[in-house]
Amino acid sequence: MQTPTRPPDFHFLYLAPTLSSLWLFGAAxxxxxxxxxxxxxxxxxxxxxxxxxxxxxxxxxxxxxxxxLINSVxxxxxTAYLDxxxxxxxxxxxxxxxxxxxxxxxxxYSFEATPVTPTRQALQPTPGAVIAVTPLxxxxxxxxxxxxxxxxxLSPTSGAIQGGG
Amino acid sequence: MLLSDYQWSGNPxxxxxxxxxxxxxxxxxxxxxxxxxxxxxxxxxxFLHLVAQLLPLNxxxxxxxxxxxxxxxxxxxYFRQAYIDYAAAxxxxxxxYNEPNQGVExxxxxxxxxxxxxxxxxxxxxxxxxxxxxxxxxxxxxxIPLAESDTPNLAAVRWMDAMLNDLANRHYERFLNxxxxxxxxxxxxxxxxxxxxxxxxxxERSARPPSQVKAxxxxxxxxYPYDPISQAHDPGRTVLGGTALTPYGDPVGLLAMxxxxxxxxxxxxxxxxxxxxxxxxxxxxLPAPDEEFQPDTRFPPVTNYSHGEGTVAMFDWIATDAPExxxxxxxxxxxxxxxxxxxTLSRLEQTQPVRKSVPAIPVMLDGSExxxxxxxxxxxxxxxxxxxxxxxxxxxxxxEAWFFDTAESYWQTFKxxxxxxxxxxxxxxxxxxxxxxxIVSAENQAQAETLMRQNYPNAYVESIVVFPDQTLEQxxxxxxxxxxxxxxxx
Numbered sequence: 001m002q003t004p005t006r007p008p009d010f011h012f013l014y015l016a017p018t019l020s021s022l023w024l025f026g027a028a029x030x031x032x033x034x035x036x037x038x039x040x041x042x043x044x045x046x047x048x049x050x051x052x053x054x055x056x057x058x059x060x061x062x063x064x065x066x067x068x069l070i071n072s073v074x075x076x077x078x079t080a081y082l083d084x085x086x087x088x089x090x091x092x093x094x095x096x097x098x099x100x101x102x103x104x105x106x107x108x109y110s111f112e113a114t115p116v117t118p119t120r121q122a123l124q125p126t127p128g129a130v131i132a133v134t135p136l137x138x139x140x141x142x143x144x145x146x147x148x149x150x151x152x153x154l155s156p157t158s159g160a161i162q163g164g165g
Numbered sequence: 166m167l168l169s170d171y172q173w174s175g176n177p178x179x180x181x182x183x184x185x186x187x188x189x190x191x192x193x194x195x196x197x198x199x200x201x202x203x204x205x206x207x208x209x210x211x212f213l214h215l216v217a218q219l220l221p222l223n224x225x226x227x228x229x230x231x232x233x234x235x236x237x238x239x240x241x242x243y244f245r246q247a248y249i250d251y252a253a254a255x256x257x258x259x260x261x262y263n264e265p266n267q268g269v270e271x272x273x274x275x276x277x278x279x280x281x282x283x284x285x286x287x288x289x290x291x292x293x294x295x296x297x298x299x300x301x302x303x304x305x306x307x308x309i310p311l312a313e314s315d316t317p318n319l320a321a322v323r324w325m326d327a328m329l330n331d332l333a334n335r336h337y338e339r340f341l342n343x344x345x346x347x348x349x350x351x352x353x354x355x356x357x358x359x360x361x362x363x364x365x366x367x368x369e370r371s372a373r374p375p376s377q378v379k380a381x382x383x384x385x386x387x388x389y390p391y392d393p394i395s396q397a398h399d400p401g402r403t404v405l406g407g408t409a410l411t412p413y414g415d416p417v418g419l420l421a422m423x424x425x426x427x428x429x430x431x432x433x434x435x436x437x438x439x440x441x442x443x444x445x446x447x448x449x450x451l452p453a454p455d456e457e458f459q460p461d462t463r464f465p466p467v468t469n470y471s472h473g474e475g476t477v478a479m480f481d482w483i484a485t486d487a488p489e490x491x492x493x494x495x496x497x498x499x500x501x502x503x504x505x506x507x508x509t510l511s512r513l514e515q516t517q518p519v520r521k522s523v524p525a526i527p528v529m530l531d532g533s534e535x536x537x538x539x540x541x542x543x544x545x546x547x548x549x550x551x552x553x554x555x556x557x558x559x560x561x562x563x564x565e566a567w568f569f570d571t572a573e574s575y576w577q578t579f580k581x582x583x584x585x586x587x588x589x590x591x592x593x594x595x596x597x598x599x600x601x602x603x604i605v606s607a608e609n610q611a612q613a614e615t616l617m618r619q620n621y622p623n624a625y626v627e628s629i630v631v632f633p634d635q636t637l638e639q640x641x642x643x644x645x646x647x648x649x650x651x652x653x654x655x
Contacts, residue, residue, distance in 0.1 A: 021577035033565045039583035047242035048592045077243050078208045
């Protein structure tokens with residue numbers, strides 16, 4: 001979650017599984033050639049990296065699927081830095097990714113110029129036990145545009161008490 | 166295994182920490198509260214330092230990893246590593262799933278329902294794999310805690326029965342071995358105002374008003390729904406229900422779900438006593454100084470004062486009056502107590518905890534012992550059907566064209582992972598399987614294949630070799646033929 005101030009130990013390019021090959025072979029070719037991220041279409045593989053590692057995941061997707069992909073990365077590696085590459089067309093994606101390759105910024109910013117952000121934020125659990133007929137609603141997701149630090153609203157839940165009168 | 170073999174503080178008092186990723190815990194504060202348990206919800210390895218401080222103070226940590234909308238997904242590599250790290254640091258008590266009978270714990274809008282066999286079977290398959298993994302680490306796996314619901318599709322007692330029945334039907338021997346090997350049951354006893362203290366000379370159904378309760382005096386009742394008041398109001402009520410008023414059970418008691426778990430395991434697997442720890446709960450809600458709450462009008466209201474007395478008494482009662490399997494509760498949760506539970510915290514600081522004397526009885530009625538579980542094996546493991554991960558490794562000495570100009574339709578069809586590194590394979594657990602397609606120069610082929618054969622003998626390995634006179638078209642033809650025939654591998 002902390003903004004990397006140096007190249008991450010592991011950099012993944014996570015493509016939405018619904019995207020066609022054009023997004024990788026057309027839009028991201030120069031980017032991949034320059035930075036060699038590991039390309040995945042599922043997040044499970046990311047979870048194998050040693051947990052003390054600095055991990056960045058560049059998520060390439062359209063807006064309609066980005067939330068699901070964010071959640072899957074959070075599940076796989078909660079401390080990963082999320083780099084959102086959210087575009088609606090291959091051309092838009094290519095323009096942005098080629099630009100990063102040209103200026104040698106795999107995550108969209110210069111590591112030298114990146115200010116150090118505070119340490120990982122505390123996870124705020126959901127409220128304590130409630131007396132309710134319906135279960136607690138999930139916390140809403142969030143979208144953090146590149147290159148600001150991604151924060152992860154991880155929240156343990158309490159035991160909902162329902163009835164039992 | 167004996168019930169007394171479980172390693173813990175012997176002190177039922179516990180607290181649930183505020184959050185994962187909190188770095189400013191004051192371990193001395195926990196010592197001043199005279200805690201015996203501290204429940205940690207972890208996002209990663211951030212509490213390893215705290216564990217090292219807790220154990221010398223005889224405060225037993227319980228570790229649950231925070232799982233976002235996990236549903237019944239299996240353990241992944243990240244959390245697997247974290248469990249290994251915490252076990253190596255000395256943690257014995259672990260949890261995995263949390264309250265699967267709440268929608269918030271699922272994903273994609275799934276509505277949890279104990280009647281959905283797919284939900285239950287997935288939970289049990291993956292929980293059992295996790296439990297055996299925890300036992301391999303020398304730890305105690307916690308059976309899944311449930312929210313205390315009596316809503317039909319979420320009803321805790323129905324969920325408990327559905328889970329245990331599924332284990333009995335499909336995994337009888339494996340779960341039996343887990344029960345013999347250090348399993349405990351995690352519960353979430355948020356007990357509302359389901360407790361009282363008798364008035365002196367008033368009889369078993371008399372209840373003191375909140376201003377007159379005293380932890381240091383006797384007459385406390387925490388056995389809901391088996392207490393005299395509850396039974397007088399609804400004779401015959403049990404945790405399972407059993408009366409017209411309780412068609413989906415009554416799990417809102419300190420012992421309730423733990424009692425049900427032990428009863429069921431005794432009748433199905435022949436256990437005698439399996440430990441139970443409330444890993445969330447306590448007298449809840451926690452009223453502010455000028456508030457009181459009385460969700461159940463049969464019992465006295467709870468005030469800020471009576472919450473403190475009741476909480477001290479509850480822990481003492483667990484030590485002295487509860488069944489031998491009831492080991493304690495971790496109060497939900499630290500920030501709430503700091504905010505409005507100062508009276509209760511003060512009472513905990515002022516009073517010595519009563520330690521529980523756990524009898525040296527076998528956890529099994531017949532005294533049978535567990536089968537030994539093997540050590541953790543290095544992965545990847547054997548492939549059963551299809552490999553979990555298919556990785557295309559592009560020889561870093563080759564240009565990107567050898568993939569990007571040759572394999573577009575192949576990638577579109579099979580979506581393999583693409584990398585230039587084999588470092589990942591080192592971290593694959595034995596429970597996962599691997600297939601690797603090298604796109605490799607002729608000069609590096611032997612080295613790559615030897616590395617895989619020597620280090621990862623269970624992986625399937627193939628090479629698409631780029632010879633010096635090879636053209637991109639020739640490699641593209643190889644990939645195109647695979648697509649045409651629907652074959653991922655050659």
